[in-house]
Amino acid sequence: MGMEMITNVSEYERLAKEKLPKMVYDYYASGAEDQWTLNENREAFSRILFRPRVLIDVTHINMATNILGFDVSMPIMIAPTAMQKMAHPEGELATARAAASAGTIMTLSSWATSSVERVNSVGPGIRFFQLYVYKDRNIVRQLVKRAEMAGFKAIALTVDTPRLGRREADIKNRFILPPHLVLENFAALDLGKMDKTDDSGLASYVASQDVKWLQTITSLPILVKGVMTAEDTRIAIEYGAAGIIVSNHGARQLDYVPATISCLEEVVREAKGQLPVFLDGGVRRGTDVFKALALGAAGVFIGRPVLYSLAVDGEAGVRKVLQMLRDELELAMALSGCPSLRDITRAHVVTDGDRIRRARL
Secondary structure, three states: OOHHHOOOOOHHHHHHHHHOOHHHHHHHHOOOOOOHHHHHHHHHHHOOEEOOOOOOOOOOOEOOEEEOOEEEOOOEEEOOOOOHHHOOOOHHHHHHHHHHHOOOOEEEOOOOOOOHHHHHOOOOOOEEEEEOOEOOHHHHHHHHHHHHHOOOOEEEEEOOOOOOOOOHHHHHHOOOOOOOOOOHHHHOOOOOOOOOOOOOHHHHHEOOOOHHHHHHHOOOOEEEEEEOOHHHHHHHHHOOOOEEEEOOHHHOOOOOOOOHHHHHHHHHHHHOOOOOEEEEOOOOOHHHHHHHHHOOOOEEEEOHHHHHHHHHHHHHHHHHHHHHHHHHHHHHHHHHOOOEHHHOOHHHEEOHHHHHHHHHO
8 A cells, every 4th residue: 555545544553564573563552461441442432423513614623722831733742652763763753753843742752762862853843751750760860851951841750550561462472672772761871771571671660650759850841641530630630740641551551441531531520620631542533532622631642653654654654644633633623513622512522421321311
């Protein structure tokens, strides 16, 4: 299939599977254990239906929005995904350029194969830095300071990883980072080589997260990534988080948790507008983005579509994925009668819960 014939984001996955070594594709594609949540992240979107409004002037559609004070062209941003140079030689550098050209935000994984300094060197762009909190606070301090110095605008603190989830494909494949690659943000700390994906290697540094301590070492806003319940929403607000990302780590941690789209409303209700709530996991269509916005998200982050398109066509692939999602969101807004993002309301969608409530009436 030629690049010009790719008509939707999901087609990149099949092409990436053909192109990538099995070990690499499986690392990117797999979820935890039975992979029930991996499938549910997608399936749950398919059960949400539209209530489109007509008789509205939709000549001009405006998708621009503001994320933590930064103007972006659309509410579709790039989630952190590890080791992108396994997908393409330019890895995170290509992704950073694609995000900047699309006028949106890229989140760089701390397990990136390109350093914060190198990513910053590709040119201007709004970039966030994803962070695990490690037992050695000196490591955290160095990573955060380097990200700040390199012009990153926020920290996305991943809080769902006290230990790594069990991904059976990686065990079968004996996954290791290919020898020519290094986790560059750790290279200067003598932690750049990771030879296992169990609780040795980098994962042994992952510890309980300390949002309050992080705020003492940086003035950057902190997004708490990995929240799925009202209880944890309250804690994140208490600790002064700047925003919440409803995430189940791409279904790579605990299997049989609900899809993120199914948890979104609970978190949004508890947040009560005190901070923005975002979502990642399973977004493959502009209609998915619309549904998340209708249920209260301030924006979404995409992960695997970036890896797959990067593998197939480098920077141009990532640009195309962002453009396709943008075009699909624009069309969904027009056909639903929403000229701007603020016009998208809860009344534009029907969920399983709505149908059950109506059946009881």
